[in-house]
Amino acid sequence: MIRILLAEDQAMMRGALAVLLGLEDDLEVVAQVGTGTEIVPTALEVRPDVALLDIELPGISGLEAAGELTARLPECRVMILTTFSRPGYVRQAMAAGAVGFLVKDGPVEELADAIRRVLRGETVLDPALAAATLRAAPNPLTARERDVLAASEDGSSIADIAGRLFLSPSTVRNYLSAAIGKTGTRNKTEAALTARRNGWLA
């Protein structure tokens, strides 16, 4: 019996997947969580064979949790199940020790099989997605550039960002200018958008 931990914030999606996986007679969902913060504690308690993690979660992200989980519970295989096939996500997932990366666009039928394959020691990653990730440029942004971009995502003014990050407005403008240059965009809004789309933030 393969014991599964399921982390997904949308209750309906989480419930549906749990029922679905429960229908397979070699699979068993032993824990369900709706936030990133619960992942590691719950996993340490129930000791699942596989953790199926969404990325965008309240609290910490599934990718951060993946890193901690592979470190603290190495016998648990970590798989990422996400809406977005962003190159940066794939990169971070692999760096965090994940052995599977599934996109919610794919057919449900693949899911149970992917879990079994991971447990046999295989790595599950769509070849086209792997290729696209390798083709795409790796994250060119420095930590600070990511900070200011993330802070500008809600449309904040430079003064706001500076206040929030305890920097001088001029410094913020310089980082933004650098980020705009590196992303090949024309203003902070576009820069934040493409950085987000590439999985370069958070």
Add this chain to the structure above:
Amino acid sequence: MIRILLAEDQAMMRGALAVLLGLEDDLEVVAQVGTGTEIVPTALEVRPDVALLDIELPGISGLEAAGELTARLPECRVMILTTFSRPGYVRQAMAAGAVGFLVKDGPVEELADAIRRVLRGETVLDPALAAATLRAAPNPLTARERDVLAASEDGSSIADIAGRLFLSPSTVRNYLSAAIGKTGTRNKTEAALTARRNGWLA
């Protein structure tokens, strides 16, 4: 046997829901589509009792499809199933003749029952959500203001927007200024963001 049409863009969610609903012995998913454009033609062909529509879909939105569907196939009950409980969405759904509005945050168990209740003639709408919708201000934006806000969502410059909408840059700036005023925000990025969050766009 209740015949259901399912419109949802995420294949995995769509598949999982279909399996789930299929487990109920009085429910039957007779059609699944992944785009908004397919909804009406498919419904006219298979004549379902209930159409369960996501809002954010490729092609036309589930809300637009809902309006057309209630007009062209009145015997088919339309239910909206969406991630976002935006006041504007609820308003539009009801205006389009939908008799159910479900949020993907809720438990899966409710879904089948909600469908049955809708078929008994009830309207399914979380009271708290209904209250919040009534409390929230209705869409204060004019059609043009919505246009320019939608066009500015990708971080475009005013000149870009003007070019795309065949307007003079000054006109665009005036509409944006009006939208900024009405949304109580401080720049076009914030304005577009809050308009989107309230379900005032598209």
Add this chain to the structure above:
DNA sequence: ATCCACCACTGACAATTGTCACCATCGGGT
């Protein structure tokens, strides 16, 4: 007939934003 809301535009002005050159410090590498 008059009012009002919406549409479309212009021009002027102030504020914000983006670019650039420049300076200083710190921590690795080589």
Add this chain to the structure above:
DNA sequence: ACCCGATGGTGACAATTGTCAGTGGTGGAT
């Protein structure tokens, strides 16, 4: 010791953006 990249800053300048006061035109109410 030296270079390099990242961090944090200043000041100057140009471009973009936001505000405001106008001008008209349209079409639907009263």
